[in-house]
Amino acid sequence: MKTLFVSYRVSDLDRSLAFYTALGYVALGRVDIGEGNRLVLLAFPGEPAASLELVHRPMDGRVEVGSGFDHLAVQVDELAAALDRLTDAGLEPEPVQYPGGPDGPKTSWLTDPDGYRIELVEWPPGHPDGITAADFS
Structure with a gap:
């Protein structure tokens, strides 16, 4: 077994993508998962696979950080x-x-x-x- 990626739930997908692309990540792909929910898989250049997933589910309400x-x-x-x-x-x-x-x-x-x-x-x-x-x- 091995870890595939870390997944973050984000409140504003465009704002988070701007932040993570400034950090150096590139988007590998986007998925519309229905009902306004979307996700984007990211990796650093040279990584063989995705290492970060941003998940936007606006109907789930505010993102609460600090739950573990x-x-x-x-x-x-x-x-x-x-x-x-x-x-x-x-x-x-x-x-x-x-x-x-x-x-x-x-x-x-x-x-x-x-x-x-x-x-x-x-x-x-x-x-x-x-x-x-x-x-x-």
Whole structure:
């Protein structure tokens, strides 16, 4: 088994698409699921498959964030360059943090239009992509 993608329910699909495309995602496809409900599957360029789904169900009412979901983590190659690009696109990333100390990963946070948190992570040189069991030994 493997994780396919994360799915967010959003209140305004166009506003959320603008945010996530500014972050760097591209839309792979859209589906009208009836009664005004729509979804869009997204991926970063170079990803082999969708990694994020935005679901818009306007008849379900307001999107309530904080019911257990915490955040989406996104790996970047160079955090400083990513933050410059995001700021130029009108997004508001938070200052760089060093949660593992000066030799660990660099992180920054964004909040999407519905209040979902996104953690941007730059690994230190030589660290493999992603988090593995080796990170906890």
